[in-house]
Amino acid sequence: MSKIRKKKIKKTNILLGFICILLAVLLGFILVTSYKSEQKESRHLSEIADDQQSGIEDYEAVKERAKELEEISSEEAEDTEDTKDTEKTDTADTEDADKTEDTKDKTTAASGIVCWGDDLINGEESNTYSYMTVLQKLLTDNGYNMTVINKTLQGGGTLSMMKMAGVSDETIQSYITKHQQAANGAQLNVTETGIRDLTEEQTTRNDMDCIPxxxxxxxxxxxxxxxxxxxxxxxxxxxxxxxxxxxVVGTRPMDGSVTSEALDQVLSQKWGEHYISLADVTAQPSSTYEAQQAMAEAILQKLQELNYISKN
Known part of the structure; x- marks a missing residue:
């Protein structure tokens, strides 16, 4: 091989070696640059992740705080409702008290006393000895300016009394039907099924604002x-x-079908402090002068006890 050719090969090898060195340096530069870029990107991603975690924690904190505020708001709302309910209750109690006072005023303003039911003393004797006459005298003598109205029905049964008071025919008939069913065909006293013929004067009501x-x-x-x-x-x-x-004054029936004890047990439980048992007031028969006097005195005492009457 000629020297010239050897020199060319040598130069070529040197050039290739130099190129290889350059490529190696370039590759090294690229690798270093890539590593630094990756490191930077990694740090950036780590920062983003930290920010996201912080954001999540902040969100959770905000969410927890919002929950606390909601609970506080709910408790305050309940307190407000309780306050309103208390105010309503207080208002209702005040209104009830006012109504009670109004009732007392109406009681004081009653125009009179009206006696409904049985007239136990007949004829002229009733004008002097009946409990209504005696009660009127007792009221007047004790300084009460109250008139006693007579709405009794001589010898009449309770069905006729309800008719006179204006109770509906349907209601009265329901009692009659029940009596007939209980009798099962047996003969009944006329007062258990019959209603007396009443005059216009008897059915006219002029006592509805009185104390009955x-x-x-x-x-x-x-x-x-x-x-x-x-x-x-x-x-x-x-x-x-x-x-x-x-x-309400109770006395056993004329026919003795119910005892005073049995009657009083039911009526006293029904009417409470409003009830007077004639058996507790007198041992005399209800139609006697003594019983009428005792009943009038008991009625006056009950009117006073219940604060239904006042002296003007």
Whole structure:
């Protein structure tokens, strides 16, 4: 091989070696640059991740705080409702108290006393000795300016009394039907099924703002059942304006079908402090002068006890 050719090969090898060195340096530079870029990107991604985690933690904290605020708001709302309920209750109590005062005022303003039920003394004697006449005298003598109205029905049963008070025919008929069913074909006293013919004067009501004294049952009409008698008394009481101011007087029926003890047990439980047992007031028969006097005195005492009357 010629020297010239050898020199060319040598130069070529040197050039290739130099190129290889350059490529190696370039490759090294690229690798270093890539590593630094990756490191930078890694740090950037780590920062982003840290920021996201911080954001999540901040979000959770905000969410937790919002929950706490919601609970506080709910508790405050409940407190507000409780306050409102308390205020409503207080208002209702005040209104009830006002109504009670109004009721007391109405009681004081009653125009009179009205006696409903049985007239136990007949004829001229009633004008002097009946409990109504005696009661009027007692009221006047004790300084009470109250008129006693007579709405009794001589010898009448309780069905006729309800009719006179204005209780509906349907209600009265329901009692008659029940009496007939209980009799099962047996003959009944006329007061258990019949209603007396009443005059216009008897059915005209001029006493609805009065304090009623109910004395009924002596002549029957309630099927010998004290509970039914109490129900019929209530039917009449419901026709009055002031349904909370009344007196009920009880005496055993004329035929003795129910004892005073049995009657008093039911009626005293039904009417409570409003009830007067004639058996507790006197041992005399209810139609005697002594019994009428005792009943009038007991009625006056009950009117005073219940604060139904006052002196003007």
């Amino acid at each position: 004294v109910i004395f009924m049952g002596y002549y029957g009409g309630w099927n010998h059942d004290p509970a039914e008698l109490a129900d019929q008394q209530e039917q009449i009481l419901n026709t009055f304006q002031n349904k909370n101011q009344f007196i």
